[in-house]
Amino acid sequence: MSASFSLPNPDTLIDALKAALGEQHVRTAEDDLALHIREERGLYQGRAIAVVRPGSTEEVAAVVRAAAAAGVPIVAQGGNTGLVGGGVPYGGIVLSMARMNRVRSVDSVNATMTVEAGCILADVQAAAHTEDMLFPLSLPSEGSCRIGGNLATNAGGTAVLRYGNARELVLGLEVVLADGRVWNGLKALRKDNTGYDLRNLFVGSEGTLGIITAAVLKLFPAPKxxxxxxxxxxxxxxxxxxxxxxxxxxxxxxxxxxxxxxxxxxxxxxxxxxxxxxxxxxxxxxxxxxxxxxxxxxxxxxxxxxxxxxxxxxxxxxxxxxxxxxxxxxxxxxxxxxxxxTQRYEGGSIKHDVSVPVSQVAAFIAEASQACEDAMPGVRPLAFGHFGDGNIHFNLSQPVGMEKDAFLSRWEMFNRIVHDIVHAMGGSISAEHGVGLIKRDELLRYKDPVALDLMHKLKTALDPHNILNPGKVLALGDDLPSSLPHGSPRPVLVS
CATH class of the missing domain: 3.30.70.2190 (Alpha-Beta Plaits)
Incomplete structure (x- = not known):
């Protein structure tokens, strides 16, 4: 099971995409691609043959059908604000959701809002505010991240303690599947026991099982x-x-x-x-x-x-x-x-997004900080985050005066130190940023083998040709980069 990373005749697919979307919404120029093939922190540099900008669910489905027929991978992309390499393409098409940015409806009595996946998070918050309601998901990147990406990564943020992760804030979804079919699950119901919970299958799947095109979101009374x-x-x-x-x-x-x-x-x-x-x-x-x-x-x-x-x-x-x-x-x-x-001004930074039981957060910070300082005298642990839900951003700034390349080359060593402690405390190596590419291979070490087997079976069932964001979360492709930013081969942009 692997995705094709080259086209016998790419012009044929590009022509089909232009016919479906209009020529102005299919970009192939290097300057247009450059905005979409680099991870925000500069850790990963990808490649793509085109960036497409569909304006409707039907156009997304048309793009997926054309790509599937050609055996070409697709990476759905929102605001490209991810921190784990999950939105970086390694061949194929970037499907930008930027044009799908409508608020379809607001139901203040049902306390729900139906929005398209390309809506910027801050705009969703503002639309709720006009109805004297609150959409509580809040992130530093809320002015540029898009709700589809928030759902695809099960984003957390600063209000999880009261309102929960993105998963707890969505009632229904509309999803384009790997064969181009559209699953219409846009129900605004708080109780629906009619079979498997497909919604939660796609939330947090990072675009590897389907492409979220719209969602029904929960609203709450606005704080007074x-x-x-x-x-x-x-x-x-x-x-x-x-x-x-x-x-x-x-x-x-x-x-x-x-x-x-x-x-x-x-x-x-x-x-x-x-x-x-x-x-x-x-x-x-x-x-x-x-x-x-x-x-x-x-x-x-x-x-x-x-x-x-x-x-x-x-x-x-x-x-x-x-x-x-x-x-x-x-x-x-x-x-x-x-x-x-601001941490970037202090030199190289090795970052971990982890969670432990709330009762263990203080002990984790102390133990992990000491272990890292023992491994590299002068390293500067910077642990911050959401005490109320057990999520700690355990970052490490390079020792003062150390070369950045030399510090970042120890990424795997620090992963092992930090993640082993997290695992021993019954925690998770990814709390709110997702797995993407940077933690893909770490799953093999820490994830339950039965869970991994089930994940592989789900991926195979829903995306048998591995065209949806291949190489992310699960390593199934043949032509994929190392998961670590400074692994071998190195897919990094900057040092």
């Missing part, structure tokens, strides 16, 4: 009151203690609990213009906390003050601030959201 705080403490264990107390006191009002180490604050303050130190003192660990409620009379600020005052009195935290304005709230969230992009 918010309270946001920033705390400083000595250890991740202290931060976890505060989280447990707030969860008990605030219940569902606790929307976000984001952990940040001192290094993250230092890097953002050093490289992000306008960033402001959140607390007067200096602390080893910090947390950004947010509560919200649709009830306009909810006293969330008072609740926060009570809990935080208690934790200051007993020494669990050293300092705290509660925002008094939207500008202050935005400044605190800016500190959190700028961590990933």
């Amino acid at each position: 009151v918010r309270a946001t705080a920033f705390i400083g403490c000595d250890t991740p264990e202290n931060a976890l203690d505060v989280f447990a107390r707030l969860r008990s006191e605030a219940g569902e009002a606790l929307v976000a609990f984001e952990f940040l180490p001192r290094l993250a604050i230092e890097i953002v303050l050093r490289h992000a213009p306008g960033a402001v130190r959140p607390l007067a003192g200096d602390h080893a660990a910090y947390a950004l906390i947010e509560l919200s409620s649709p009830q306009s009379d909810a006293n969330l600020e008072g609740l926060l003050e009570t809990v935080l005052s208690t934790t200051i009195e007993d020494g669990t935290i050293g300092d705290a601030t509660i925002t008094g304005s939207e500008a202050q709230r935005a400044a605190l969230w800016n500190l959190r959201e700028r961590i990933s992009d």
Whole structure:
């Protein structure tokens, strides 16, 4: 089972695509391709014969039928903001969803919205807001990522603690299958027990089983009151203690609990213009906390003050601030959201997106940090993320003065250290970014063999010729790059 990566006569397929979509929506020029064949962080460089831009589900189906007849692979692409190489093509066609960006309908009574896969996440949020509703998925890339990609990767974000991953935010899907048929599962039902749950088969499959073209999304009452705080403490264990107390006191009002180490604050303050130190003192660990409620009379600020005052009195935290304005709230969230992009100014970065049981997050940070420092003195662990759902972005910045290439060449060593600890704690090596290419081969080491066998059987059944995003999640093709950015052969763009 393998995809063909060359065409006997590519002009024949290109002509068929132009006839189906219109010549202006089939791009083959190098400048047009360049925008779609490089992973955002520059770790992977791919290739493609064309980028196509269908404007409807029927046109997506026509593209898939033509590609299937020619034996040519297809990579569906949203905003191309992925972090695991999942949207990089290695031959064949890039199917851009950019033109499929309509909000088809909003049902405020049913609390649902039907949108096309090319809708930018921020536009989906705005459409919900106009109905005094909330679509809670929120990511730093929400101004450019698209909802189809969010669903295909089962995106997480900062509100998972209250609302769940993307999987929990979708009721129905419309999907184009590998043979060009369209599965219309756009039901806005919260209860439907008529057989297998096909929706959840495609959510999180990273475009390897089908191409999501539209979705029915859940909406929620818009928050009327918010309270946001920033705390400083000595250890991740202290931060976890505060989280447990707030969860008990605030219940569902606790929307976000984001952990940040001192290094993250230092890097953002050093490289992000306008960033402001959140607390007067200096602390080893910090947390950004947010509560919200649709009830306009909810006293969330008072609740926060009570809990935080208690934790200051007993020494669990050293300092705290509660925002008094939207500008202050935005400044605190800016500190959190700028961590990933400012880290690049510190040199090479080896990143891990992992999860462990919430009760283990502090222990994981301590154990993994120590193990990495023992393996490479001077390496700078930067562990941050979503304490409330157990998802830690365990990043490593290169030692000061070390050559970037030399540091990145140890990617596999650090994978083994970090992922072995995650696995021993009953965790996952991919929490919210997906598997893509970068973690594909890691699955062979950590995934249950029976689960892998079932995944292979599903892929074979739904995509027997392996034309949908081949080489991602599962290694089934014959002409595919190494999964590691600095493996052999090296599919990397930059060092």
